[in-house]
Amino acid sequence: MAFVDPRVQERHGAAVGSIGFFEAATQDAALAVLEPACTWLSANGVREVWAPFNGNPFYGVGLREDRFGEPPFVGCAHQPSTYCSYLEVAGFIRMTGYLNFEIDLAGDTWRSQPIDVPGVTFRSASRRRFRDEVARFMSLHNDAFRDVWGEAVVSAEEAIEVMTRARLAIDPSLFQFSVVDGSDLGMVLCMANVHEVIAPQRAPLTSPSGVWKMATRRRRAKTVGLLSVGMLPELQSRGIGTALVTRACAAAARLGFERMEYALVAETNEASKSTAARFGGKLCRRFGVYRKEL
């Protein structure tokens, strides 16, 4: 699917187009969809194409570069190893990527990180007011990620549509807000890697039976994904992001998780890489984003 997302163009100030939701069974089939997609983008004024780039973090980003033999990881792209060569044959080159870092929850590194910050309180999200919490989360995410590469604004309505189905699968202690002077000014959102239990059963994650399985079997998963952590820009670099991650680690360890993947860190995001490093995060998964000049 080729598309021109005004949010991406506005953010990058360039005539960028995207190709996302890319699937192909053979190289010829890949070329047969990538070439007309590029032709269509070019005819619409696009000068540079990014792929796979679905224009919205909820729909995945990037091309998996390792761990091909494993089931998908929650919130992350999942493709066979052949896709990289398909894109290269179609004239794309790797431009950047996203990284996942593994944090050992059974170890001590995360325990030595601060969990409190003077003047800041923390609260867990409410399941009863889940829609409001998701809207608040999305607004904070949009503001916090304003300057992070590849991020596009997602509306509260889109977030509610996608996340409400996961209401029972997201333990409130893994979805926390930092509060300053009575206002939510930062957040962290983690979710069990439900694919560990769902992938073998092949039920779509958002089907009614998938939702039921997530709710009832998620505790069997040993890994939790940290899918988003962010502070409003004016409150960054004050230790609050670190405290949010420490709290997420503490909650996850209490729930019995053994490892955390601090997921989808843009390669250029120094603050986030430093935060993962504080927790002993080890690089464990990579996703590439490719570009082609038209």
Ligand SMILES: CC(C)(COP(=O)(O)OP(=O)(O)OC[C@H]1O[C@@H](n2cnc3c(N)ncnc32)[C@H](O)[C@@H]1OP(=O)(O)O)[C@@H](O)C(=O)NCCC(=O)NCCS
């Ligand atoms: C990443 C983020 C959550 C960290 O929270 P924070 O409260 O700003 O960071 P902290 O004060 O707790 O510091 C954590 C580390 O980040 C570093 N850091 C913070 N802001 C930074 C910046 N603007 N540039 C480079 N490093 C920065 C700190 O120096 C520290 O690293 P150190 O231990 O090597 O000194 C926050 O900067 C943020 O919201 N960024 C935008 C959204 C984002 O990138 N989220 C993570 C995506 S996966």
